[in-house]
Amino acid sequence: MNADPFSLWVYLSQTPLLWLTVTLLVYAATDAVSQATGRNPLVNPVLHAMWIIGVFLWATGTSYTTYFGGAQFVHFLLGPATVALAVPLYENRKLVLAAILPMALALVVGCVTAIVSVVWLAQLAGLPETVVLSLAPKSVTAGVAMGISESLRGDPSLTAVAVILTGILGAIIVSPLMNRLGIRDYRARGFAVGLASHGIGTARAFQVDAIAGVFAGIAMSLNALITALLVPVLVTLLVR
């Protein structure tokens, strides 16, 4: 046993073990609460795990770099999880094939809307040009969005923030919005949230309905592809 509990803390707070444990336990707790509320959209497990861990880091004076040393093992799995979307896609291929035309049109229209609406609203709000450029690719998954932002000479770290916030906002809004619009087609609901809110929206869709999850995964993947192509074109047209 160490005589000085403080030096033990100094040691532990630098190890990946502590922060990996914190990440898993805090998420397990927020996910349990989310389940207990019947997946209430406001009890989003990502959102609440985020600020609880954030407060914990702030209270213990731990840097994000130190935290990420442990959390990176979880973060790394984002890539393999995207590959894993092939399985539900394969299992529902007939359903997907039958909806190929609605998907193709919704993809193009939705992708353009996601970019144009954010650029226009940002200009309307009088935000500086760097911010406008950084927000433009906010609907696609972080890795892709940051690459796009960099090529536009935006601020990739601001883009990462915008991407996460967009994901959480979509995950919270989608169920009440779709219920109010009276849309019961879970293919359409899933596709919309995957397109607007990438992986966090897709995670939400999987919580609500398996079919919604499949269509969200497709929308997320395809949107990452075409946003990378469309953002540079639309931004040069819109930002003058």
Add this chain to the structure above:
Amino acid sequence: MIASIGLILLCQLAGEVIARGLGLPLPSPVLGLLLLFVLLVARDYIKPLARGPLGNGGVEEASKGMLAHLSLLFVPAGVGVIQQLDMITAHGVAIMLVLAGSVLITLVVTVVTFVVVARLLSMWVPR
């Protein structure tokens, strides 16, 4: 289990090699997704492929296990947002409103496009 995770990683790795090698602006996990999908479809036609992780639902099980906890994987990046809050305090409220507005518009436009096209098609193609 291990072979299934290995196969998933191999698909992503192959995606990375293809994207870098050909200089394509495509994210490697998305290419990996396409590869795994092609493998799963090919397995139905080419019997010798149905072994190992592709044999008895191994890769299916591993994938579903990972997707069941997709939310968890966004937590590390999400915590990064908290750390960068001071950077967006200058325009914080405006940025939040802009993002919320854009998400709302995007969700409505996308879902309406999907539903309208699906209905038009079902009118043309009677079941």
